[in-house]
Amino acid sequence: MTTDRVPTHLGIIMDGNGRWAKKRGLPRLLGHRAGLHRLVEMVRLVKKQGIRYFSAYAFSTENWSRPQMEVDGLMSLFRHYIKRRVNELKEEGGRLRFCGRRDRLPADLLEMMRWAEEETRSRTAIDFILCVDYGGRAEILDAVNALVASGHTGEVTEEDLKKFFYLPDVPDPDLIVRTSGELRLSNFLLWESAYSEFYFTDACWPDFDEPELIRALDDYAIRDRRYGGNRS
Numbered sequence: 544m545t546t547d548r549v550p551t552h553l554g555i556i557m558d559g560n561g562r563w564a565k566k567r568g569l570p571r572l573l574g575h576r577a578g579l580h581r582l583v584e585m586v587r588l589v590k591k592q593g594i595r596y597f598s599a600y601a602f603s604t605e606n607w608s609r610p611q612m613e614v615d616g617l618m619s620l621f622r623h624y625i626k627r628r629v630n631e632l633k634e635e636g637g638r639l640r641f642c643g644r645r646d647r648l649p650a651d652l653l654e655m656m657r658w659a660e661e662e663t664r665s666r667t668a669i670d671f672i673l674c675v676d677y678g679g680r681a682e683i684l685d686a687v688n689a690l691v692a693s694g695h696t697g698e699v700t701e702e703d704l705k706k707f708f709y710l711p712d713v714p715d716p717d718l719i720v721r722t723s724g725e726l727r728l729s730n731f732l733l734w735e736s737a738y739s740e741f742y743f744t745d746a747c748w749p750d751f752d753e754p755e756l757i758r759a760l761d762d763y764a765i766r767d768r769r770y771g772g773n774r775s
């Protein structure tokens with residue numbers, strides 16, 4: 544069996560902003576800024592392709608260990624994005640959602656995130672999911688702890704646990720793209736990617752343009768997805 548032509552849920556690991564900047568003799572933060580421009584464009588391109596859910600890995604649970612200046616710069620970019628771009632996302636039918644831990648981000652940013660989620664809640668053209676302070680292991684642990692705290696007794700099924708994930712209603716990603724030539728998952732959607740297809744490109748994230756996206760989607764469209772069975 545081949546895939547439906549277009550993934551329902553696309554995940555992207557946006558890697559290579561630092562190398563993109565270094566190649567140009569620029570500070571790393573300008574690489575992240577270029578990455579943000581690319582991301583804003585990508586939401587439109589992904590929606591144009593008919594993809595219903597788009598998750599982007601913007602800040603991992605491990606990224607806190609980066610130099611404070613870089614962490615602060617990334618937090619400012621998140622604020623900038625919410626302030627400047629949420630209204631146009633909303634007008635285009637986009638719903639903004641955040642996926643990740645909510646206990647370590649700056650309070651003002653958390654407030655802005657809640658506002659943006661509320662503001663766009665009724666939009667249905669695309670769910671744009673920003674994974675911020677996200678880690679797959681943290682998500683599984685948080686779900687286990689929440690399930691235990693709920694007083695659940697007896698055997699735990701996948702469905703029982705999934706209810707406690709950050710975004711339980713979002714379907715698993717069909718395709719995960721990683722840019723910049725690294726061949727790793729880096730703690731992105733660990734549980735949800737059990738049967739995802741993977742696509743890797745050498746392009747650094749700020750260079751991941753429409754032709755790159757089309758190449759990834761064309762490659763996905765001819766994959767043979769068997770989900771562990773033999774459904775050819």
Ligand code: FPP
Pocket residue numbers: 557558559560561562563575576578579582600601602603606620621622624673723748
């Ligand atoms: C990985 O590249 C990228 C990140 C850790 C940050 C990704 C963030 C953005 C694209 C900006 C997003 C902004 C908003 C508002 C969502 P890297 O720095 O690890 O690159 P390197 O491996 O080349 O050093």
